[in-house]
Amino acid sequence: MELGPLLESIYLQYHYDFRHYSKASMERRAAQAMFRMNCKSLIELQEKVLLNAEAFFDLLQFFTVSVSEMFRDPSYYLALREKMFPILKTYPSLKIWVAGCSTGEEVYSLAILLQEEGLLDRTILYATDINPRSLAEAERGVFALGDVQKFTQNYQKSGGKHSLSDYYIASIDSVKFDRSLVKNITFSDHSLATDSVFSETQFVSCRNVLIYFDRDLQNRVFGLFHESLCRKGFLGLGTKETVEFSKYANDFNVFLPEEHIFQKIEKRGGVKRED
Amino acid sequence: MKTDQINAVVIGASAGGIEALQQILPRLPKGYHLPIVIVLHIPSGQRSYLSELFLTKTDMLVKEADEKEVIKSGTIYFAPPGYHLLIERDFTFSLSTEESVHYSRPSIDVLFESAAEAFGTHLLGILLTGASPDGAAGLKRIQDRGGVALIQNPDTALARVMPEAARSLLLPLSEQVLSLEEIVLLLLRLKR
Numbered sequence: 442m443e444l445g446p447l448l449e450s451i452y453l454q455y456h457y458d459f460r461h462y463s464k465a466s467m468e469r470r471a472a473q474a475m476f477r478m479n480c481k482s483l484i485e486l487q488e489k490v491l492l493n494a495e496a497f498f499d500l501l502q503f504f505t506v507s508v509s510e511m512f513r514d515p516s517y518y519l520a521l522r523e524k525m526f527p528i529l530k531t532y533p534s535l536k537i538w539v540a541g542c543s544t545g546e547e548v549y550s551l552a553i554l555l556q557e558e559g560l561l562d563r564t565i566l567y568a569t570d571i572n573p574r575s576l577a578e579a580e581r582g583v584f585a586l587g588d589v590q591k592f593t594q595n596y597q598k599s600g601g602k603h604s605l606s607d608y609y610i611a612s613i614d615s616v617k618f619d620r621s622l623v624k625n626i627t628f629s630d631h632s633l634a635t636d637s638v639f640s641e642t643q644f645v646s647c648r649n650v651l652i653y654f655d656r657d658l659q660n661r662v663f664g665l666f667h668e669s670l671c672r673k674g675f676l677g678l679g680t681k682e683t684v685e686f687s688k689y690a691n692d693f694n695v696f697l698p699e700e701h702i703f704q705k706i707e708k709r710g711g712v713k714r715e716d
Numbered sequence: 717m718k719t720d721q722i723n724a725v726v727i728g729a730s731a732g733g734i735e736a737l738q739q740i741l742p743r744l745p746k747g748y749h750l751p752i753v754i755v756l757h758i759p760s761g762q763r764s765y766l767s768e769l770f771l772t773k774t775d776m777l778v779k780e781a782d783e784k785e786v787i788k789s790g791t792i793y794f795a796p797p798g799y800h801l802l803i804e805r806d807f808t809f810s811l812s813t814e815e816s817v818h819y820s821r822p823s824i825d826v827l828f829e830s831a832a833e834a835f836g837t838h839l840l841g842i843l844l845t846g847a848s849p850d851g852a853a854g855l856k857r858i859q860d861r862g863g864v865a866l867i868q869n870p871d872t873a874l875a876r877v878m879p880e881a882a883r884s885l886l887l888p889l890s891e892q893v894l895s896l897e898e899i900v901l902l903l904l905r906l907k908r
Contacts, residue, residue, distance in 0.1 A: 466814065506814050
């Protein structure tokens with residue numbers, strides 16, 4: 442399956458850049474999209490999405506992975522609570538960037554954590570994603586009831602101080618999270634592949650997003666995070682992601698190795714260029 | 717069966733898989749000339765001790781696969797818990813948190829299908845014991861791309877759903893349904 446022409450034409454027409462995404466996973470998702478969107482070939486899929494923007498956003502649902510859960514990897518959130526927030530508390534105000542927030546599970550988890558640590562009122566959370574449908578979902582703060590049991594277990598393991606149900610109202614098949622959690626969250630359309638930095642932050646959390654990017658794009662994204670983070674700012678990655686083999690390896694210290702949390706080093710050193 | 721030009725081995729297993737792998741992996745010598753990539757269904761959300769477990773039991777190198785890692789011979793790789801493991805055409809690993817397949821992440825189908833595209837006729841796929849149909853479609857893809865597809869004899873498997881599912885999907889060939897001992901002997905016979 443040769444995705445090159447499809448991705449190139451999408452970039453030219455819609456300015457969404459998937460050309461530096463890992464190929465095996467993209468091919469799998471393109472095959473799923475072809476099947477679900479009733480296209481017999483990639484050419485047919487390409488024609489469809491170029492002629493019809495709605496069809497393009499349907500395809501985007503396949504190209505952007507929107508599988509997440511609240512407090513995924515509870516030990517990560519426990520580490521934020523116990524090891525990182527005590528340091529963040531020393532700042533008079535906080536800006537946190539959740540990059541690739543998808544349907545919002547991670548940003549709501551952080552908002553709850555910040556609330557319990559007494560930090561939410563002086564924090565602005567930027568939740569960004571390239572998929573407008575995911576962002577709209579995230580903003581609604583509604584999650585399937587079937588997922589809540591898992592979320593609750595995760596919340597408890599992450600050191601939750603109350604009951605997760607204190608933060609939502611349940612209906613027959615879904616739960617809606619309290620609007621007080623959202624008041625300091627700014628949801629916005631932002632592409633790690635094509636856009637630039639928009640704010641200085643103290644903490645960037647970007648989990649299981651970089652695994653979909655090739656090395657070049659990973660380096661670009663680490664560059665954005667490096668630029669956005671203040672001195673001694675923190676970068677939280679997924680359990681299989683690291684800054685260590687990137688061009689920015691020398692610009693971060695490993696803060697918590699088990700949880701893949703890094704800290705921008707104080708002195709603004711030269712950027713490591715291997716190539 | 718064309719086994720003279722195999723460049724990689726992929727193995728999938730679920731229920732009973734640890735026991736089955738314990739009968740295969742310790743028999744392979746240090747520096748075995750092929751990479752072996754394994755998806756074994758395990759509960760997600762906790763650390764996997766599979767690589768530690770097998771590290772002490774085999775002479776080959778054993779590790780959890782990392783994203784963008786170049787696949788090397790003489791090494792046994794396990795999929796990390798909670799992630800699909802895929803093989804790229806440049807013979808590096810990718811990870812993904814896409815939805816589960818047959819309720820599993822990692823999924824055997826996802827590994828096998830991507831490996832089939834990357835290695836084509838140079839791939840050997842082995843599906844062992846398991847109580848899930850995951851892996852059958854992937855093994856079929858390996859066969860469709862000209863690779864070699866092997867199934868543990870369901871009569872010798874702790875759970876027969878997985879090998880049965882594959883057997884009903886594959887184009888039947890001789891020497892395709894094997895006991896664990898026969899699988900070991902075949903692996904040891906593969907030429908450099």
